[in-house]
Amino acid sequence: QVQLVESGGGLVKPGGSLRLSCAASGFTFSDYYMSWIRQAPGKGLEWVSYISSSGSTIYYADSVKGRFTISRDNAKNSLYLQMNSLRAEDTAVYYCARADDFDLWGRGTLVTVSS
Amino acid sequence: QSVLTQPPSVSAAPGQKVTISCSGSSSNIGNNYVSWYQQLPGTAPKLLIYENNKRPSGIPDRFSGSKSGTSATLGITGLQTGDEADYYCGTWDSSLSVPTNWVFGGGTKLTVL
Numbered sequence A: 001q002v003q004l005v006e007s008g009g010g011l012v013k014p015g016g017s018l019r020l021s022c023a024a025s026g027f028t029f030s031d032y033y034m035s036w037i038r039q040a041p042g043k044g045l046e047w048v049s050y051i052s053s054s055g056s057t058i059y060y061a062d063s064v065k066g067r068f069t070i071s072r073d074n075a076k077n078s079l080y081l082q083m084n085s086l087r088a089e090d091t092a093v094y095y096c097a098r099a100d101d102f103d104l105w106g107r108g109t110l111v112t113v114s115s
Numbered sequence B: 001q002s003v004l005t006q007p008p009s010v011s012a013a014p015g016q017k018v019t020i021s022c023s024g025s026s027s028n029i030g031n032n033y034v035s036w037y038q039q040l041p042g043t044a045p046k047l048l049i050y051e052n053n054k055r056p057s058g059i060p061d062r063f064s065g066s067k068s069g070t071s072a073t074l075g076i077t078g079l080q081t082g083d084e085a086d087y088y089c090g091t092w093d094s095s096l097s098v099p100t101n102w103v104f105g106g107g108t109k110l111t112v113l
Helices: none
Strands: A003-007 A010-013 A019-024 A034-038 A043-049 A058-060 A068-072 A078-083 A093-098 A107-111 B009-012 B018-023 B034-039 B044-048 B063-068 B073-075 B086-093 B098-104 B108-112
Touching: A003 A093, A003 B108, A019 A034, A019 A093, A019 A107, A043 A068, A043 A078, A043 B086, A058 A068, A058 B108, A078 A093, B009 B018, B018 B086, B018 B108, B034 B063, B034 B073, B044 B063, B073 B086
Parallel strands: A010 A107, B009 B108
Antiparallel strands: A003 A019, A019 A078, A034 A043, A034 A093, A043 A058, A068 A078, A093 A107, B018 B073, B034 B044, B034 B086, B063 B073, B086 B098, B086 B108
């Protein structure tokens, strides 16, 4: 069925790195722009990053610019988020979502940044 | 502080109607489509409204959206206890007339009394 499944979350120390993955199925992944969106515990939604269908256009929120890198592999129907120099304030559930309207969301993967 | 402003909470009785506002500026709502999302407790958000007033397949017509100038509104009629959730508006925000950042409102918690 049509779905997105995130993986790769976990506990990491401040300053550490983590790579999230999002596996897409049930639709033509290469036709769609994609995004990462996060939600800190008890807080609202925060858009993180966006990548065009070919990967040629990428945007980042100011809060992650220079630390996070979004990428995709259309042959593997997969979206990625490389997160470096992690901070406590990056602690959140990270969702991948199908753009432009975010009409399809994964269940999310929890990233906890703590010493 | 969110770029888009929503009331923190709204409430109404079952069967009644409620509206949730989303206020922005010319760099976001004023020049871009608005979407609305419903997040039930413990679940991922779900798209309710896109392009200001369109409903995805499967979303009942009890949910409606509108936009005027730099504000948007989500309306829910015939409230049900299952509508208790957090609701978020969202849209592109443009820098130098190019939409480069997606922004969400702070979210509104709907309580069905």
